[in-house]
Amino acid sequence: MRIAGTQHVWRSIPRDRGTICAIIFHSETPMKQEFRIENIANYVGQQVTLKGWLYASTRKGKLMFLRLRDGTGICQGVAYQPDLGEELFETLKRLGQESSLIVTGTVKENGRAPGIPGGYEIGIEAVEVLQNVEEYPITPKEHGVDFLMDNRHLWLRSSKQWAVMRVRATIKRAIIDFFDNNGFINIDTPIITPAAAEGTSTLFEVDYFEEKAYLAQTGQLYNEADIMAFGKVYCFGPTFRAEKSKTRRHLAEFWMVEPEMAFFDLEDLMDFEEQFVSYVVQTTIEKRRAELEFLERDLTVLENISAPFPRISYDEAIERIHALREATDDPELKEQLAIEWGDDFGAPHETELTKQFDKPVFVYGYPSQVKAFYMEPWPGRPEVCKSVDLLAPEGYGEIIGGSERMSDPDLLIAAIERHELPLEHYQWYVDLRQYGSVPHSGFGLGLERTVAWICGIEHIRQTIAFPRTLNRMNP
RNA sequence: UCCUCGGUAGCUCAAUGGCAGAGCAUGCGGCUGUUAACCGCAGGGUUGUUGGUUCGAGUCCAACCCGAGGAGCCA
Numbered sequence: 001m002r003i004a005g006t007q008h009v010w011r012s013i014p015r016d017r018g019t020i021c022a023i024i025f026h027s028e029t030p031m032k033q034e035f036r037i038e039n040i041a042n043y044v045g046q047q048v049t050l051k052g053w054l055y056a057s058t059r060k061g062k063l064m065f066l067r068l069r070d071g072t073g074i075c076q077g078v079a080y081q082p083d084l085g086e087e088l089f090e091t092l093k094r095l096g097q098e099s100s101l102i103v104t105g106t107v108k109e110n111g112r113a114p115g116i117p118g119g120y121e122i123g124i125e126a127v128e129v130l131q132n133v134e135e136y137p138i139t140p141k142e143h144g145v146d147f148l149m150d151n152r153h154l155w156l157r158s159s160k161q162w163a164v165m166r167v168r169a170t171i172k173r174a175i176i177d178f179f180d181n182n183g184f185i186n187i188d189t190p191i192i193t194p195a196a197a198e199g200t201s202t203l204f205e206v207d208y209f210e211e212k213a214y215l216a217q218t219g220q221l222y223n224e225a226d227i228m229a230f231g232k233v234y235c236f237g238p239t240f241r242a243e244k245s246k247t248r249r250h251l252a253e254f255w256m257v258e259p260e261m262a263f264f265d266l267e268d269l270m271d272f273e274e275q276f277v278s279y280v281v282q283t284t285i286e287k288r289r290a291e292l293e294f295l296e297r298d299l300t301v302l303e304n305i306s307a308p309f310p311r312i313s314y315d316e317a318i319e320r321i322h323a324l325r326e327a328t329d330d331p332e333l334k335e336q337l338a339i340e341w342g343d344d345f346g347a348p349h350e351t352e353l354t355k356q357f358d359k360p361v362f363v364y365g366y367p368s369q370v371k372a373f374y375m376e377p378w379p380g381r382p383e384v385c386k387s388v389d390l391l392a393p394e395g396y397g398e399i400i401g402g403s404e405r406m407s408d409p410d411l412l413i414a415a416i417e418r419h420e421l422p423l424e425h426y427q428w429y430v431d432l433r434q435y436g437s438v439p440h441s442g443f444g445l446g447l448e449r450t451v452a453w454i455c456g457i458e459h460i461r462q463t464i465a466f467p468r469t470l471n472r473m474n475p
Numbered sequence: 476u477c478c479u480c481g482g483u484a485g486c487u488c489a490a491u492g493g494c495a496g497a498g499c500a501u502g503c504g505g506c507u508g509u510u511a512a513c514c515g516c517a518g519g520g521u522u523g524u525u526g527g528u529u530c531g532a533g534u535c536c537a538a539c540c541c542g543a544g545g546a547g548c549c550a
Contacts, residue, residue, distance in 0.1 A: 060513085061506040080507075096501085114510050134501080135485070140511050141499050142487050146542050202548080218550095243548050244476070250549065336546090346547075389550090401550060446550035471542070 037073030040120045043107040050077075050103045050122060053157070054095050054133075056140055064092055066124070067114065068103060073290075074159060075115040077103055079124040088127060096133040097140075098157065103127050116159065117290045152466060153475045163291035164462055167284060168451045172236075174283040175257050175445070178276055179234045184259060187226045189219025189235040195425040202242040204252075215240035220442060221374075221429055223260035224405060227440055228432055234259040246470050247347065248459040249397055249449055253468040260442030266376075266386040266404045269441040270362050273390055273400060274307035277360060281305040284454055297456040301394070304358060311362040314384070315341070317353055324352050344370035351395040360399070364388040373415040374429075375403040376439075388443075396453040402443025409433035 035048040052070035059065065062081035067074055081089040095101070105122040113121040138154055148155045155161050179186070192208060193216045203214040219235035226233040236257040243250070261272070281302055285292065292299060312320070318341050325337040336348035344366075345353070354361060365378055368385040375385035390400035406412045409430055416426050423430075451463035461467040466475060 056511085058509050058512055059506085060509060063507040063509080065509050065512095067510085076510085078508080082507095110508090112508065112510080136500085137485065139486060139500050142511090144487075144543085146482090147486065149542095239550080241549060245548055246543095247545070247547095247549090254550070256550065344548095347545090398550060444550065449550060 076113040076121040097136040100130040184232045189222040227262040255447040258444040264441040373419040392453040404441040
């Protein structure tokens with residue numbers, strides 16, 4: 001992990017008296033200072049060189065406005081024919097959208113100038129055209145989803161998609177920082193696994209040297225082994241679900257961060273989760289305000305996200321949904337909200353429930369029958385488990401699922417048998433309860449759902465560069 | 476897997492069963508403060524596929540293909 005403004009350079013040293021060593025060099029200026037649009041405010045009055053692409057252009061006679069991208073932002077370039085000369089101005093006039101170019105000019109402050117961040121423009125003095133583009137498919141007009149997804153490799157250049165990916169990267173970084181700064185160690189868990197880890201979802205099958213194997217749906221079970229060695233761990237990687245699900249919050253391949261903590265009970269887990277989510281949201285607002293504002297996200301809603309979050313039991317949630325169902329006059333909603341104790345929540349239940357809160361809400365103590373086999377039973381209520389989901393507000397639904405894990409080996413074996421899972425594949429997992437078992441808890445947070453919520457965007461497919469959905473694997 | 480909607484120019488969409496259209500994009504021309512600019516001219520079509528009804532099908536019927544929204548399932 002690189003820290004801002006620093007760089008670690010590994011230089012291997014030749015063998016010297018039988019030892020191999022390495023020296024870490026530390027420097028304040030990792031790279032030659034290059035102009036970047038995101039830092040344009042620091043360059044007012046200076047001549048800069050912008051290496052990038054033409055995002056859009058418009059002109060009015062001998063005056064021309066070019067919207068330029070360099071990967072870090074968008075800024076306006078202004079070209080005036082009498083200053084530039086006829087030949088260069090003609091060249092600019094003929095540039096198509098997404099032409100690659102190197103522009104030299106002087107930065108000026110101007111409130112009228114659009115961009116991210118806006119308010120600055122470059123008075124163009126010279127241009128080197130690397131490639132002039134004839135006809136770029138994505139025009140600055142409306143397009144359909146199918147077309148845009150077919151052109152996802154180009155769509156990523158569009159400013160909204162670009163802004164979402166910038167926010168995503170920051171969220172991911174904030175997640176990693178939070179764990180690294182709170183005593184966690186990052187351990188990678190396997191992607192190829194011999195059996196369904198949770199026994200609850202459909203998996204992608206792969207051929208593993210002529211033996212059946214599956215793409216991982218979670219790293220959690222391995223995390224449980226890891227905490228007995230390291231105390232607190234997290235894994236953060238791709239996760240695969242083969243459900244033929246077709247909704248705005250489902251991907252076949254998505255990224256999940258899963259922390260696991262030894263000597264942690266359900267109460268500790270909720271305390272920890274609300275600190276974690278608050279940190280991620282506040283850090284993202286701080287570092288990506290321009291992008292979130294460009295996405296027209298209501299930041300007052302996000303600024304309110306701080307611990308503590310409301311906590312309700314599954315029993316209370318069911319009562320609230322029953323009351324909502326009584327109160328509504330909409331027959332369709334009445335139908336959708338039908339639920340009995342013991343059922344899992346569907347999307348409409350979560351949506352209506354979370355509308356009652358302006359922060360994420362914990363729902364704890366789900367019926368064991370709707371949850372994975374490894375969750376600790378509630379003391380005195382064996383039909384309920386020590387699970388907790390965190391539901392995001394504004395209808396974004398479950399972003400975290402977690403629980404206290406079973407710590408008793410006999411209970412665990414019984415649960416594995418009850419779920420008809422192959423015990424031989426779980427023997428190592430049972431071992432963890434036989435050699436120094438401790439109470440422990442953990443959770444999984446879906447990165448894309450979190451990005452969708454923080455960015456305030458409709459569909460999860462726009463929160464990952466190249467989404468894998470039921471009907472799409474290309475590009 | 477189920478329900479609903481859609482597929483016409485590169486893109487977004489029109490077209491009572493009767494000549495295949497517009498805007499954007501592209502090319503050419505005009506304009507000194509544009510924000511998806513504006514004005515004029517030009518080129519651009521196997522109407523998703525197959526079959527059927529009809530004097531005549533983009534339009535009606537059937538099957539299939541592809542996509543979208545939702546449900547279930549899931550984080």
